[in-house]
Structure formats: structure tokens, C-alpha cells
Amino acid sequence: MQGNFREHAAVLRRLGAEPVEVRLPEHLDGLDGLILPGGESTAITRLMRLYGLDDALRGFDAPIFGTCAGMIVLDRDHLGLADITTRRNAFGRQVHSFEADLDIGHGDEPVRAVFIRAPWIEEAGADVEVLAEVDGHPVLARQGRILVAAFHPELTDDTRIHELFLNQVREMTNVRA
Ligand code: GLN
Numbered sequence: 001m002q003g004n005f006r007e008h009a010a011v012l013r014r015l016g017a018e019p020v021e022v023r024l025p026e027h028l029d030g031l032d033g034l035i036l037p038g039g040e041s042t043a044i045t046r047l048m049r050l051y052g053l054d055d056a057l058r059g060f061d062a063p064i065f066g067t068c069a070g071m072i073v074l075d076r077d078h079l080g081l082a083d084i085t086t087r088r089n090a091f092g093r094q095v096h097s098f099e100a101d102l103d104i105g106h107g108d109e110p111v112r113a114v115f116i117r118a119p120w121i122e123e124a125g126a127d128v129e130v131l132a133e134v135d136g137h138p139v140l141a142r143q144g145r146i147l148v149a150a151f152h153p154e155l156t157d158d159t160r161i162h163e164l165f166l167n168q169v170r171e172m173t174n175v176r177a
Helices: 005-014 041-051 053-058 069-074 160-176
Strands: 034-036 064-067 084-087 097-102 111-116 120-124 129-134 137-143 146-149
Touching: 005 034, 005 160, 034 069, 041 053, 041 069, 064 069, 069 084, 069 146, 097 129, 111 129, 120 129, 146 160
Parallel strands: 034 064, 064 146
Antiparallel strands: 084 120, 097 111, 120 137, 129 137, 137 146
């Protein structure tokens, strides 16, 4: 609809996946997963409603990865597919963008994350697993097939977050097959 879809498609291609741009409900047919990119959540929400993609997404049962504005669109106040509330522009209007090293656990190298007028997760249901935080605020989380990130993994060369998502996609494709 809007936002960084080209950048996400480039990372997916690099990792051997075949990206398809989704603008209409029928574009979802046969997809193994979906990324909702960052951009402007108000614009994305408006366009999704206009094209009927909001209802179509409520019936889409494959893994979904929402980044930044895409995370907002998945929350309780929008599509309701992730059991979270988000706070828009949470890090303050003055702080338009910053980078931070995220501890993702397992003794892994930290992830360098780019935040642009980013939201954070304000509240999360019991099924939501927080995977990384900044200053005590969740910025990466998973709830079953749904993955959300407050930052922009498509803007760095580190492909681990996309790989995390593609692993979820592969696992679910195997389960369904
Ligand atoms: N501030 C934007 C919003 O509220 C999100 C910013 C982003 O996606 N980089 O939609």
C-alpha cells in the first residue's frame, strides 16, 4: 500500500524468497506469508479499508510480520491480529530517528536496529513473547504466527530478523502441507 515495501522485497530476494506486492485482496491468494512494511499507519489503514484488504487480512491465516507502522496496523486498535497496544511516535517527536543495538538473547550478536518515528509496544497479552526491548519498552515480539518489530530491519544489511520470519513461514508451510 505504502511505505518500505521495495526494501523488504529486496531483502526477501536476497534470502531466496519470492516477494509479491500485495495491494488487493486477491493478491493474497497462495502466499506463504506477508510483511506489512513501515511507513505511515494512517495512510496504510485508509488504503487497506478502501481496497478491502482489512477484511481479507482478517481471513489470512499464514505468518504476518509487521514493522513499525505495520506493527501499529496489526494491534488491538487496528486489525486486531496482534494482542498488543502500541504507542505511536513513542520515543518523542524530537527524536525522529535513532539507532540502537538490540540484545536478542541466546548469546547472539546484538542487532543494530534503525528506529524512525517509531512506536513501542505499550501493553501485550499473555500470549505475546517479547524478544527485545529498548529502555524497558518491547520493540520486537512474537505471538504465534505474528511477528512485530518497532524498527526497520529492511534498512540494514543484517538479515537475521527477516530470517527469523522466513523460518516461521517455513515451519508453518510444513505444518499446513
Ligand atoms: N510514525 C509512523 C506512524 O505512526 C510510523 C513510522 C514508521 O513506520 N517508520 O505510522
